């Protein structure tokens with residue numbers, strides 16, 4: 001095969017190349033061009049910041065635009081992997097699009113170029129419309145698209161040599177001429193848009209493709225490396241938490257029933273095991289030294305706080321609090337307990353002179369996400385706090401490093417703003433927070449709930465005695481009683497873990513003699529203020545699920 005630029009169309013086997021083969025190569029050209037575009041975009045994002053990467057920005061936008069039922073489905077189906085699923089999905093869509101752009105580009109360069117430009121425009125739009133986006137965030141997509149266009153043109157060129165000329169329509173075609181060579185020569189001199197006659201330089205295509213692949217890998221890999229500069233793991237590790245002036249209530253020995261009951265949820269959830277729910281594909285990374293908490297809105301004298309300001313306060317507390325998510329299904333696992341360290345919220349709000357007219361605190365996260373918390377609960381709920389410690393460590397980055405809010409008794413979506421940088425005292429009339437805009441209930445008091453951990457649903461085990469056990473919660477009120485019903489028998493009262501704090505869930509255990517056969521086990525809890533958990537079924541949307549948790553098991 002010839003690589004000569006002077007006679008590119010003269011190799012007969014090239015001219016005989018079926019359009020199909022050429023089209024496959026064009027599709028590959030599109031794919032490689034997309035890889036180059038993404039690679040360069042990652043490289044620039046290495047300077048601008050990880051959230052400006054088009055894949056991330058587009059994924060972010062997809063989360064924002066996705067209707068709630070689809071989101072709920074994604075959380076149910078992919079669970080903690082919902083974000084990985086989203087990124088894989090985004091990449092798959094890009095790949096299919098790129099294949100098409102390559103094929104279209106073969107027929108019409110301008111359309112192909114436009115295709116990549118459009119792809120860049122989507123990235124720019126997504127990056128700029130992020131709540132916390134700035135103009136610089138458009139740069140990765142712009143540079144990526146430019147690199148992608150150049151790569152596409154460079155890759156398409158060897159697929160149709162000689163290159164296009166504007167007046168190709170008027171050129172003679174092979175049918176009317178006996179001497180193909182003359183026609184080819186003519187085309188070569190004048191240029192041709194007739195693809196059938198254009199030559200194909202495989203060697204040059206694969207050489208260019210190799211260069212493109214290398215460039216994509218280098219820029220992409222380099223970009224990812226550069227993005228690590230934004231990592232705050234080292235700062236987090238170096239941070240020393242202040243020691244609390246008020247400790248969590250002491251736990252009696254043997255307080256954690258899970259030590260003796262296999263399959264029962266431990267009293268405290270390890271940080272690595274703690275459920276995570278948020279809209280952030282790339283977690284916000286805030287350096288402790290750069291951290292500022294800004295108070296704004298309906299305060300007489302709003303001020304701002306550094307992390308040191310918060311750490312050095314003399315009212316640092318340590319509390320055991322169970323956090324639950326409004327999206328938790330009956331029997332679900334979106335609940336966890338930690339020993340938190342932080343500063344109480346009420347004195348902080350009061351020293352800024354919070355005005356009585358405010359009924360909502362619009363809490364803003366570093367990524368622009370907003371969570372609307374009821375002002376009354378922030379002021380009146382004991383142990384409402386700004387937390388910076390979780391189970392003896394600074395907050396893990398995924399759980400809001402360096403500061404998050406916690407208000408016991410409310411679901412996380414209205415109380416637990418992570419990466420908290422701003423508290424605006426306002427009203428529900430004036431503004432809707434992120435979830436409220438999406439029709440979730442404005443105030444989210446948690447519902448009395450209980451869950452069977454063991455035996456697991458549909459489990460088969462030998463007949464005989466074994467523990468039925470689980471957890472129950474009713475933060476701020478506390479759990480007074482948990483009852484279990486097997487089949488049609490009477491409700492039996494379970495043993496509870498010690499009541500140490502009303503904000504902490506309670507484990508419950510009931511040893512039971514299982515006869516051989518199928519059994520249905522149901523649990524219900526009663527709060528310390530006498531509310532029996534309702535049997536009435538509700539789905540998580542819009543105000544939290546309700547209903548009794550039932551599991552079917554088989555003994556013998």
Ligand SMILES: Nc1nc2c(c(=O)[nH]1)N[C@H]1C(S)=C(S)[C@@H](COP(=O)(O)O)O[C@H]1N2
Pocket residue numbers: 274275276277278279280323324325326365366369371398399400411412413416417418419
């Ligand atoms: N910034 C921010 N904070 C957030 C969220 C979020 O999407 N962004 N999600 C909230 C929801 S719905 C819940 S249930 C809790 C979960 O906290 P966790 O991820 O630490 O378990 O965080 C809350 N705080």
Ligand SMILES: [Mo]
Pocket residue numbers: 277324325326327411412413
């Ligand atoms: Mo949540």
